[in-house]
Amino acid sequence: MSQSTDGEAGFSLDPRLAADCLFVTDLMLSRVLLMNDSRYPWLILVPRRPNISEIHHLSKDDQALLLSEISQTSKYLEKEYAPKKINIGALGNIVAQLHVHIVARHEGDAAWPGPVWGHSEALPYDGENATEMVKKIKAEIS
Amino acid sequence: MSQSTDGEAGFSLDPRLAADCLFVTDLMLSRVLLMNDSRYPWLILVPRRPNISEIHHLSKDDQALLLSEISQTSKYLEKEYAPKKINIGALGNIVAQLHVHIVARHEGDAAWPGPVWGHSEALPYDGENATEMVKKIKAEIS
Numbered sequence: 001m002s003q004s005t006d007g008e009a010g011f012s013l014d015p016r017l018a019a020d021c022l023f024v025t026d027l028m029l030s031r032v033l034l035m036n037d038s039r040y041p042w043l044i045l046v047p048r049r050p051n052i053s054e055i056h057h058l059s060k061d062d063q064a065l066l067l068s069e070i071s072q073t074s075k076y077l078e079k080e081y082a083p084k085k086i087n088i089g090a091l092g093n094i095v096a097q098l099h100v101h102i103v104a105r106h107e108g109d110a111a112w113p114g115p116v117w118g119h120s121e122a123l124p125y126d127g128e129n130a131t132e133m134v135k136k137i138k139a140e141i142s
Numbered sequence: 143m144s145q146s147t148d149g150e151a152g153f154s155l156d157p158r159l160a161a162d163c164l165f166v167t168d169l170m171l172s173r174v175l176l177m178n179d180s181r182y183p184w185l186i187l188v189p190r191r192p193n194i195s196e197i198h199h200l201s202k203d204d205q206a207l208l209l210s211e212i213s214q215t216s217k218y219l220e221k222e223y224a225p226k227k228i229n230i231g232a233l234g235n236i237v238a239q240l241h242v243h244i245v246a247r248h249e250g251d252a253a254w255p256g257p258v259w260g261h262s263e264a265l266p267y268d269g270e271n272a273t274e275m276v277k278k279i280k281a282e283i284s
Contacts (some may be wrong), residue, residue, distance in 0.1 A: 113235035
């Protein structure tokens, strides 16, 4: 993945996130990534702030921005994929850099009704599908 | 658990949450519950609004309140338990009523580094410990 650093702000994307995801776009606060697992529509927001691992460590203004971007992303997934539930998670036990998962869940998907995190190995997109999907998300979410 | 309904606002706590948790207190927006699993300091915020299953379905004002209560709860857990990570999750695949998990995680805890959700059966508090803990959380978080 390109764009793994954002020098002017001291932000640098964790290499594990960079390896597991496709770059979509940058919103006001967050870098938007598409998890490279074709089994779930799964976006990740990474606030472009250095050395932050918890939501409550962000400034109040950044917390409000993050919330607004979570809502915006959730609405997009709801409209596009009509999920049974949106799952939102900020875990970070393995990758400490603050990142928020937003996943469209459907009854009968691979991990249903359990959480997607730690469930099983990802099934990557094939290249063409990923490019199309990234282009569409970028156009709709920005 | 008592206080499972809040008649004036049309809010009624999902019976599964009521069965699995201990009532702590009501903040401005959310009912605070302690998950009855002594293996993790694990609080749950349930916005006292009827028929809401997703964060982005709350009004903007309620979203801001929820964020503030998530931060407040996270800060309490951080101060009290010095966790390695706070895990925040809004899943709802089983209990659709909007509820936000805030869990203090430590290296080597039962589910580490995986998610606590769906991991294994809870290990309930003994009654006296739970009463003490609920009293303390209520005093510090309100």
